[in-house]
Amino acid sequence: MTFTICPKCGNDTSVLLSGVCRECFFQNFALAQLPQVIQARICASCGARFTRGRWTDEDNIGTIVLKTIEDNLSIHEAAEDVEVCINPRQLTPHMYKVEVEVVAAIQGERVTSDLSSEIRIIRESCEMCSRMSGGYFEGILQIRATERIPTENEIEACLRIVDMTIDRMRAKGDRLAFITDTIRSKEGLDLYIGSVNSGRHICKAIIEELGGTFSESPSLFGQKDGKEVYRITFSMRLPRFTPGDIITIGNRKIVVKHMEKKLTGTDLTDSSRFIATEDDIALAKHVGHVRDAVNAVLVSEEEHELMILDPFTFRTVNIKKPAGFSLMEDEEIPVIRIEDALFLLPPEWRKSDT
Numbered sequence: 415m416t417f418t419i420c421p422k423c424g425n426d427t428s429v430l431l432s433g434v435c436r437e438c439f440f441q442n443f444a445l446a447q448l449p450q451v452i453q454a455r456i457c458a459s460c461g462a463r464f465t466r467g468r469w470t471d472e473d474n475i476g477t478i479v480l481k482t483i484e485d486n487l488s489i490h491e492a493a494e495d496v497e498v499c500i501n502p503r504q505l506t507p508h509m510y511k512v513e514v515e516v517v518a519a520i521q522g523e524r525v526t527s528d529l530s531s532e533i534r535i536i537r538e539s540c541e542m543c544s545r546m547s548g549g550y551f552e553g554i555l556q557i558r559a560t561e562r563i564p565t566e567n568e569i570e571a572c573l574r575i576v577d578m579t580i581d582r583m584r585a586k587g588d589r590l591a592f593i594t595d596t597i598r599s600k601e602g603l604d605l606y607i608g609s610v611n612s613g614r615h616i617c618k619a620i621i622e623e624l625g626g627t628f629s630e631s632p633s634l635f636g637q638k639d640g641k642e643v644y645r646i647t648f649s650m651r652l653p654r655f656t657p658g659d660i661i662t663i664g665n666r667k668i669v670v671k672h673m674e675k676k677l678t679g680t681d682l683t684d685s686s687r688f689i690a691t692e693d694d695i696a697l698a699k700h701v702g703h704v705r706d707a708v709n710a711v712l713v714s715e716e717e718h719e720l721m722i723l724d725p726f727t728f729r730t731v732n733i734k735k736p737a738g739f740s741l742m743e744d745e746e747i748p749v750i751r752i753e754d755a756l757f758l759l760p761p762e763w764r765k766s767d768t
């Protein structure tokens with residue numbers, strides 16, 4: 415074994431810890447350090463905690479006390495296998511006494527440190543709560559429908575999507591994701607939104623489910639401290655045609671599946687896929703809905719044709735048999751009558767309740 419001399423005490427030593435012998439090292443060693451008094455800033459309304467320059471949502475005061483200790487506890491960098499035991503005790507609603515025991519291994523030696531601290535709870539109003547109570551908003555979301563009025567179901571769906579999106583944005587840390595005001599009118603719905611970012615996400619989520627398009631435009635809202643203040647208006651347009659609508663375009667009859675900038679659907683005549691731009695369907699007419707379908711009796715099935723008992727006229731009608739058609743004779747089959755002609759409902763709409 416080779417020995418060196420400790421530069422501090424001059425004794426022979428086989429190992430140097432941070433440049434000194436074991437005895438000198440542990441003489442001034444502190445495994446852990448904790449301030450005697452710590453302030454914890456929490457929001458009296460929503461329970462958020464202020465940490466590292468920003469407000470973060472928290473579950474409860476117990477978690478806040480533990481996290482405050484964790485944030486302020488510093489443990490020696492040479493410590494290994496560290497175990498921390500935190501024991502908080504509430505003295506008053508504004509004060510906690512916390513005992514902390516730290517156990518760790520330093521150079522193979524087991525070291526313990528007992529610390530204590532006092533946490534003083536400072537209750538204030540976080541920026542989100544003060545903005546919310548002050549009616550703050552960065553964006554206005556106006557939900558309308560193209561060439562029609564949104565249905566009650568669509569408004570309900572929008573409100574549900576808004577709630578879900580706001581929850582998702584809040585969970586991601588957008589604390590300005592909130593709605594200050596909701597105004598329902600004959601034309602649709604107006605929402606006052608805390609953050610522009612959440613407004614954009616809401617529009618995208620609505621389009622994904624209900625279709626439609628949206629545009630953004632800034633508008634001068636007023637002046638604050640000599641500066642012009644802008645708000646973003648999101649113009650959300652629900653689609654002209656909704657899923658299940660049956661429309662005519664020229665001679666074609668189409669069941670609408672989804673409509674954003676383009677419309678997708680199924681051709682009633684041959685069940686082929688249909689896709690068109692807004693311009694293509696400018697002259698399209700709404701002629702029915704899949705919910706108007708009724709069951710008819712299949713009389714017979716030929717190679718290329720089906721004979722069906724028309725439930726409206728009680729006469730047998732021949733319809734072109736779609737590819738891959740399979741049904742037992744005498745079984746009922748949903749049909750829809752559009753402009754005096756009978757059509758089979760495309761397979762994807764047959765089991766639907768809409």
Ligand SMILES: [Zn+2]
Nearest residue numbers: 420423435438
């Ligand atoms: Zn020494």
Ligand SMILES: [Zn+2]
Nearest residue numbers: 457460540543
């Ligand atoms: Zn708050």
